[in-house]
Amino acid sequence: MGLLLIAMGAGVLFYVLAGYPLLLALWARLRSAPRVRCFEPRTVSVLVAVHNGARWMAAKLDTLQALDYPPERVEIWILNDGSTDETAAIVQARQAEDPRIRLVTVPKGGKAAALNAGLAAATGEILFFTDVRQPLEPNALRELVAAFADPRVGVVSGELVLLDDGGVPLQSVGLYWRYEKIIRRLQSDLGCMLGATGSIYAMRRTLARPMPAGLLLDDVFQPLGAALDGHRVVLETRAKAYDQTAQLRDEFRRKVRTQAGVIQLWRLFPRLWWPPSAAWFHFSSHKLGRLALPWALVLVAVGTALWDSPARWVLAAVQLAGYGLAAVDPWIGERHLLKRLSAPLATFLVLMAAAVAAIPAAFQPPEKVWAAPQGASARR
Numbered sequence: 001m002g003l004l005l006i007a008m009g010a011g012v013l014f015y016v017l018a019g020y021p022l023l024l025a026l027w028a029r030l031r032s033a034p035r036v037r038c039f040e041p042r043t044v045s046v047l048v049a050v051h052n053g054a055r056w057m058a059a060k061l062d063t064l065q066a067l068d069y070p071p072e073r074v075e076i077w078i079l080n081d082g083s084t085d086e087t088a089a090i091v092q093a094r095q096a097e098d099p100r101i102r103l104v105t106v107p108k109g110g111k112a113a114a115l116n117a118g119l120a121a122a123t124g125e126i127l128f129f130t131d132v133r134q135p136l137e138p139n140a141l142r143e144l145v146a147a148f149a150d151p152r153v154g155v156v157s158g159e160l161v162l163l164d165d166g167g168v169p170l171q172s173v174g175l176y177w178r179y180e181k182i183i184r185r186l187q188s189d190l191g192c193m194l195g196a197t198g199s200i201y202a203m204r205r206t207l208a209r210p211m212p213a214g215l216l217l218d219d220v221f222q223p224l225g226a227a228l229d230g231h232r233v234v235l236e237t238r239a240k241a242y243d244q245t246a247q248l249r250d251e252f253r254r255k256v257r258t259q260a261g262v263i264q265l266w267r268l269f270p271r272l273w274w275p276p277s278a279a280w281f282h283f284s285s286h287k288l289g290r291l292a293l294p295w296a297l298v299l300v301a302v303g304t305a306l307w308d309s310p311a312r313w314v315l316a317a318v319q320l321a322g323y324g325l326a327a328v329d330p331w332i333g334e335r336h337l338l339k340r341l342s343a344p345l346a347t348f349l350v351l352m353a354a355a356v357a358a359i360p361a362a363f364q365p366p367e368k369v370w371a372a373p374q375g376a377s378a379r380r
Helices: 001-031 053-066 087-096 111-121 139-151 173-190 216-229 248-268 278-306 312-326 339-362
Strands: 044-050 074-082 103-105 126-130 153-163 200-204 232-243
Touching: 001 173, 001 200, 001 278, 044 053, 044 139, 044 216, 053 074, 053 153, 053 278, 074 087, 074 111, 087 103, 087 232, 103 111, 103 232, 111 216, 126 139, 126 216, 139 153, 139 200, 153 173, 153 278, 173 278, 173 339, 200 216, 200 232, 216 232, 248 278, 248 339, 278 312, 278 339, 312 339
Parallel strands: 044 074, 044 126, 074 103, 153 232
Antiparallel strands: 126 200, 153 200
8 A cells, every 4th residue: 555655646746747848848859839930010018017016117117118119019008906105106207208108097906907907908919918027128029029920829928037136046946947947948839838927928919808806827817718719829038027036935925826826727717627638638737737746745755654665764764855955955055065956855845835835825815815925026
């Protein structure tokens, strides 16, 4: 019985963490979906939902106004979600010099409600979603729009580049993000990507749908809906936004919201339940699989305790060593050689804890889940 539990848990861990990415890599070598890119100026509505973002607002407007894109084809909608700071005043002052900037103020109701107000007001052929914190490369919008030359493409995600905050890269979250981006690139090449990066993505306005109140992941809800309707979601690495690398305590809060949002989306899209389809397979392997990982670890631990073999002591020692190294990671210097092992282990365990916490969080009022972290990982 113990060996069976170990095999079951190890099987889930291997498939989700390595098997699925390896399957994507093999599949991409055999059949990558060709892409067409050609820049043709299209009208664009920029949508920025913000709550109390005064400290970033001026810089965000600067980066939007500096985009290398025909200005007469761009309208910039700042969707003020009941801010109580100087956000509205900063936008109003900038409107005097740039009529493309529009301000919509709505009662505080969450990001989804603010974006719905933007969807109702937008007139552009392309919707460009971005968050208030992150600066953009000047060519970002041009590169996103070029991907829409392919009529099969419905959503284009840019790439979020994480920066260190003092010249020394933090190896923990940065390593996880690099791993995640490899998976996204493979999915994009295969035409099976189901989400986007919330701080930088664009979609055809005709494909956008109103978002339910309390939605946690607009950057998966919109692309997923487009993908289920037969449109491609692709990654454009030439379009870049920048953010600071998050500390693990902030990344935990963000991942709780992300994983709770996955559960929410699974409830919102019954087509992800059954019958099997390409979207069902990739959503289950990539998104739901992450939620299963903590329980796979539990199976391995319980199986180790029940396994009637001397080898269980070796397996138990390996597990305890891994957990112990993760626990002492905060006290290991960023430049220490051991950090290369402790940091990924600590990140992994924090993400596992977030996956467990996400289950009750998915059934809590959205405003509690949205409680914004104070550190760098506040993406909104």
